[in-house]
Amino acid sequence: MDRTAQLITRPAEYTAVYDPTTSAGSLHLRAIEVLDGNWTGTSTVPSRGLYPHQWSWDSAFIAIGLRHVSPRRAQTELETLLDAQWGDGRIPHIVFNPSVPLDAYFPSPDFWRSVTAGRAAGAPRTVQTSGIVQPPVHALAAWLVHRADPGLSRARGFLARVYPRLAAWHRYLLHRRDLGGGGLVSVVHPWEQGMDNAPSWDAPLARITPAPARSFRRADLAHGAPEDRPTDVDYGRYVRLATDYRDGEYADGRAGFAVEDPAFNALLIASEHALARIAEELGATGTARHARAQRLTAALVDRLWDPAEGLFLCRDLRGGGLIRERGVSGLVPLLLPGLSREIVSALVGTLRGPHFGVGTTTRLAPSYDLLGEAFDPHRYWRGPAWFNTSWLVERGLRLHGERAHADALRAAVLDAADTSDFAEYVDPYTGEACGATGFSWTAALTLDLLHDTHDKHDRHQVPYETHHMPHGTELDRADSSFKGGDRG
Numbered sequence: 001m002d003r004t005a006q007l008i009t010r011p012a013e014y015t016a017v018y019d020p021t022t023s024a025g026s027l028h029l030r031a032i033e034v035l036d037g038n039w040t041g042t043s044t045v046p047s048r049g050l051y052p053h054q055w056s057w058d059s060a061f062i063a064i065g066l067r068h069v070s071p072r073r074a075q076t077e078l079e080t081l082l083d084a085q086w087g088d089g090r091i092p093h094i095v096f097n098p099s100v101p102l103d104a105y106f107p108s109p110d111f112w113r114s115v116t117a118g119r120a121a122g123a124p125r126t127v128q129t130s131g132i133v134q135p136p137v138h139a140l141a142a143w144l145v146h147r148a149d150p151g152l153s154r155a156r157g158f159l160a161r162v163y164p165r166l167a168a169w170h171r172y173l174l175h176r177r178d179l180g181g182g183g184l185v186s187v188v189h190p191w192e193q194g195m196d197n198a199p200s201w202d203a204p205l206a207r208i209t210p211a212p213a214r215s216f217r218r219a220d221l222a223h224g225a226p227e228d229r230p231t232d233v234d235y236g237r238y239v240r241l242a243t244d245y246r247d248g249e250y251a252d253g254r255a256g257f258a259v260e261d262p263a264f265n266a267l268l269i270a271s272e273h274a275l276a277r278i279a280e281e282l283g284a285t286g287t288a289r290h291a292r293a294q295r296l297t298a299a300l301v302d303r304l305w306d307p308a309e310g311l312f313l314c315r316d317l318r319g320g321g322l323i324r325e326r327g328v329s330g331l332v333p334l335l336l337p338g339l340s341r342e343i344v345s346a347l348v349g350t351l352r353g354p355h356f357g358v359g360t361t362t363r364l365a366p367s368y369d370l371l372g373e374a375f376d377p378h379r380y381w382r383g384p385a386w387f388n389t390s391w392l393v394e395r396g397l398r399l400h401g402e403r404a405h406a407d408a409l410r411a412a413v414l415d416a417a418d419t420s421d422f423a424e425y426v427d428p429y430t431g432e433a434c435g436a437t438g439f440s441w442t443a444a445l446t447l448d449l450l451h452d453t454h455d456k457h458d459r460h461q462v463p464y465e466t467h468h469m470p471h472g473t474e475l476d477r478a479d480s481s482f483k484g485g486d487r488g
């Protein structure tokens with residue numbers, strides 16, 4: 001039996017609410033084949049050509065999709081990532097595969113020098129990583145993976161092993177990265193936020209002197225059109241920030257770039273709620289974590305909500321004040337349960353209004369304001385639509401009872417994934433594929449949306465437990481013994 005067959009084979013006694021079509025060419029099977037093709041044996045690369053290592057938030061999204069077909073492999077995905085955690089709690093944004101040639105990706109391990117430059121911060125000695133982080137989706141992913149097969153999870157002690165590491169990860173962010181003193185986490189590099197080339201970074205980056213072009217070689221241009229990628233000047237600024245952070249031994253608080261971002265903080269809040277559920281599953285109380293999530297939600301609203309814009313905005317801690325650029329990051333807080341109805345209504349209006357046009361002029365949520373001066377439907381994070389952000393927005397819409405809008409966005413995401421061959425990102429108007437195809441988180445989140453039961457149950461009251469999961473049934477699963485851009 002080949003590996004794809006292992007992933008889709010179910011025990012004879014299995015009965016599914018969602019029984020996917022596994023005939024050749026079905027969307028479900030093609031998504032599985034993408035994930036199988038990008039599997040390394042211990043983790044999943046985002047893309048074989050462009051991104052040949054393990055990326056932090058990619059693995060979280062990948063695990064969320066994998067849980068439907070192989071909960072065991074979804075657990076392994078997260079465990080492999082957490083094995084590279086630093087002593088100070090940070091989860092690095094890249095875990096490097098030593099079998100991949102150094103020139104296959106830049107910045108490569110010899111640039112980050114994690115083993116030496118990260119020694120004081122507790123970088124692992126047995127694996128090479130980057131020194132920056134990515135959005136904290138991991139506890140949410142771990143909880144959803146557990147819920148996919150609680151019996152397997154308990155038998156393997158999955159939550160008991162990952163909980164201390166996830167708690168240390170949150171502790172690092174909350175204690176080391178509250179650079180503004182207002183309770184929110186700051187990113188110290190655009191790559192940390194995940195939306196690398198967004199116009200929201202233009203003003204903070206303008207203060208950074210670019211590294212000389214001769215000091216680095218861009219591997220990303222071998223895989224994508226230069227006009228769709230960040231400019232050489234912007235890339236030089238990315239390299240300068242990363243170099244300074246490395247040369248400062250990855251100590252926090254010194255960077256010339258420090259931004260409070262709504263999506264990064266919203267994902268931390270969602271994961272705090274999930275971490276509370278994990279604590280409860282392990283027999284502890286989750287009250288303190290739920291309370292912390294509520295305090296963080298209040299801080300998010302206080303520091304980043306702009307009622308006039310109907311959107312959350314980034315705050316530049318070095319330049320002072322909110323950054324007046326409308327990005328999809330400002331819509332991601334929709335996934336939080338603690339928002340007022342007034343804020344939710346405003347966000348839905350902004351999502352469907354002229355600046356994002358979802359359901360009217362665009363198919364998926366564009367990464368940037370359609371009316372903004374920097375809008376480009378194909379340039380990295382300056383207009384194209386990404387599947388993970390649309391998945392987060394769909395989740396938020398469903399959480400807050402906006403079922404019709406959620407259903408429409410879900411259908412658009414599935415159609416775009418199908419017609420674009422699981423593209424990295426797409427033109428928000430046409431759905432035309434951009435970047436790499438056969439992209440792992442696109443395939444994984446497609447699987448997650450395919451397992452939706454079309455709102456036959458009122459699931460929006462339990463967003464961090466069983467969203468997109470059939471109530472009272474087991475999920476589609478494989479044999480549980482299966483072991484099988486520019487992102488810095």
